[in-house]
Amino acid sequence: MDKILVGLKRVVDFNVRVRVKNDGTGVETGGVKMSINPFDEIALEEALRIRERGEAKEVIVVSIGASESAQQLRTGLAMGADRAILIQTTAAADPISRARALLEIVNREAPGLVLLGKQAIDNDDNQTGQMLAALWGRPQATSASKLELNGDTARVTREVDLGLEIVDVDLPAVVTVDLRLNEPRYVKLPDIMKAKKKPLDEIPIADLGVEASPVIEEILFEPPEQRQKGVIVDNVAGLIAALKDKGLL
Amino acid sequence: MTKILIVAEHDGQTLNPSTAKVVACAAEIDGAELDVVVFSDSASDVVVQAAKLDAISRVLTVDSVSSKNALAAMIAPQMVAIADGYSHLFGPSTTFGKDLMPRVAALLGVNQISDIMSVEGSHTFKRPIYAGNVVLTVKAPADRPVVATVRTASYQAVGSDNSAVVENIECTVELPTHTRFVELKSASSDRPDLQTAARVVSGGRALGSSENFDIIFALADKLGAGVGASRAAVDAGYVPNEMQVGQTGKIIAPALYVAIGISGAIQHLTGIKDAGTIVAINKDGEAPIFEVADIGLVGDLFKLVPEFTAALK
Numbered sequence A: 001m002d003k004i005l006v007g008l009k010r011v012v013d014f015n016v017r018v019r020v021k022n023d024g025t026g027v028e029t030g031g032v033k034m035s036i037n038p039f040d041e042i043a044l045e046e047a048l049r050i051r052e053r054g055e056a057k058e059v060i061v062v063s064i065g066a067s068e069s070a071q072q073l074r075t076g077l078a079m080g081a082d083r084a085i086l087i088q089t090t091a092a093a094d095p096i097s098r099a100r101a102l103l104e105i106v107n108r109e110a111p112g113l114v115l116l117g118k119q120a121i122d123n124d125d126n127q128t129g130q131m132l133a134a135l136w137g138r139p140q141a142t143s144a145s146k147l148e149l150n151g152d153t154a155r156v157t158r159e160v161d162l163g164l165e166i167v168d169v170d171l172p173a174v175v176t177v178d179l180r181l182n183e184p185r186y187v188k189l190p191d192i193m194k195a196k197k198k199p200l201d202e203i204p205i206a207d208l209g210v211e212a213s214p215v216i217e218e219i220l221f222e223p224p225e226q227r228q229k230g231v232i233v234d235n236v237a238g239l240i241a242a243l244k245d246k247g248l249l
Numbered sequence B: 001m002t003k004i005l006i007v008a009e010h011d012g013q014t015l016n017p018s019t020a021k022v023v024a025c026a027a028e029i030d031g032a033e034l035d036v037v038v039f040s041d042s043a044s045d046v047v048v049q050a051a052k053l054d055a056i057s058r059v060l061t062v063d064s065v066s067s068k069n070a071l072a073a074m075i076a077p078q079m080v081a082i083a084d085g086y087s088h089l090f091g092p093s094t095t096f097g098k099d100l101m102p103r104v105a106a107l108l109g110v111n112q113i114s115d116i117m118s119v120e121g122s123h124t125f126k127r128p129i130y131a132g133n134v135v136l137t138v139k140a141p142a143d144r145p146v147v148a149t150v151r152t153a154s155y156q157a158v159g160s161d162n163s164a165v166v167e168n169i170e171c172t173v174e175l176p177t178h179t180r181f182v183e184l185k186s187a188s189s190d191r192p193d194l195q196t197a198a199r200v201v202s203g204g205r206a207l208g209s210s211e212n213f214d215i216i217f218a219l220a221d222k223l224g225a226g227v228g229a230s231r232a233a234v235d236a237g238y239v240p241n242e243m244q245v246g247q248t249g250k251i252i253a254p255a256l257y258v259a260i261g262i263s264g265a266i267q268h269l270t271g272i273k274d275a276g277t278i279v280a281i282n283k284d285g286e287a288p289i290f291e292v293a294d295i296g297l298v299g300d301l302f303k304l305v306p307e308f309t310a311a312l313k
Ligand SMILES: Cc1cc2nc3c(=O)[nH]c(=O)nc-3n(C[C@H](O)[C@H](O)[C@H](O)COP(=O)(O)OP(=O)(O)OC[C@H]3O[C@@H](n4cnc5c(N)ncnc54)[C@H](O)[C@@H]3O)c2cc1C
Pocket: A006, A007, A008, A009, A010, A026, A037, A039, A040, A062, A063, A064, A065, A092, A093, A094, A095, A098, A115, A116, A117, A118, A119, A120, A121, A122, A123, A124, A125, A126, A127, A128, A129, A215, A216, A217, A218, B111
């Protein structure tokens, strides 16, 4: 295939413990470390390995977001992507609008494969890939832990509640990746320098002619109920006594 | 008029317990009429089980050989074809529902609400984001169907004393051939199912090998518990992926959860927030798991767990 398209979403780093703003309108992101969504890094790693095996010619990374998302695209270029597209939007794009925006890019680039994360670790929606596949009228294989390309088809091993499900999909297709697919490479300093010269196109979302859907309003952000710290027992006898106390033994 | 269509999750023989939990969530919406739809090639037993679910009016059956392996690409167009007249379409946030429902939502041109944990009104719901560190109240537009997945760990299954009407629906929508099921590999076990077990014992990276995991299985057998694991234990290959508990694994709500040699990373904790009692055994007294454990025991698992197992009758 010629091209693989990979989605890179800018999210609060997974090590950061997010805090809700006092007025409940969102979470504090000021001064917080931002990163590529970890699943998307895995998606990109897979795309790079496919290209390195000679099964694809070009890897394009795409992000939908404000101009800061260019940082994550630069990281993607440093990892080895060939070029980047930033779909600019300051308003938060809801999942279906993002899927429609990605579809426009898909129509322009005609990739043989679209690799996305199975979920973004901020909103935890787990929707975008399935929506893109539906709008595109193409197969989806979600939560992939193994991906083999066989010419016009791909064999995907999916992590499901019962174990591992294997499906064959015709290409082009959307595959969303799970954590065990691979371990992403580290970016080396010279690669960061080289990445500065790689093309990064910016397209305002309005130029894609994406139809707006009524969004799901976000009304209130709250911290979850906290569990109380319990007791520390000294030994196994204490543990058994505490469990009996609670009627659990 | 609030009419809710709930997609049944099943394996051809048995209705998955997630379905009764989705019904419980939907029943919290005032004045809602609930229908359950079974897409299958010939799931007569499943239909019988579904018809017993309390609070539902009808079971719709849509028969098609293409539904055999519950592929989203096959089920989604059929669900959309019968969606007319429903104000809400609900599925479980299991891997089945997560795969299917966004595809349904996109075909209907709407966003999906993921992981409903509480119903605040017919179009207003609470859901967890940021690995459960934030609870977000969302409101769906009133003039479009609400497509949602339900966080099953937040709900108790409805009872099964009903005998709902069963109706067969013809669905002639054209289905794609671009997606083909090959096989399902499942490490079958006769232990209680992780997602519904009243008790769960989980092991972490500290176990060090799959042989050592026998310590966890031995305790689980004594307790009649299901067995789970941290991501680190799954990544290291000690146990299969279906045992992972957490943000990217299973979200569970057993009455008793025993975490052994698990540090308590937020991504793990989000999977056990709704557990009744959490017990932690860890050699590091500062491990974050002790912040949430109801009962903590500090020490070497290789000594303490066999001792605990032996002490149980
Ligand atoms: C200030 C603010 C306000 C918001 N307001 C609303 C609102 O009113 N209504 C609403 O519905 N949502 C709103 N959102 C939500 C936001 O758009 C979420 O990102 C989205 O709803 C769902 O997210 P997800 O990223 O969890 O998607 P998922 O479906 O979990 O993402 C899966 C995969 O899709 C790809 N992907 C997702 N997003 C991008 C991206 N931006 N660029 C490239 N690839 C991507 C990635 O590969 C990712 O791994 C708001 C967000 C913010 C920050």
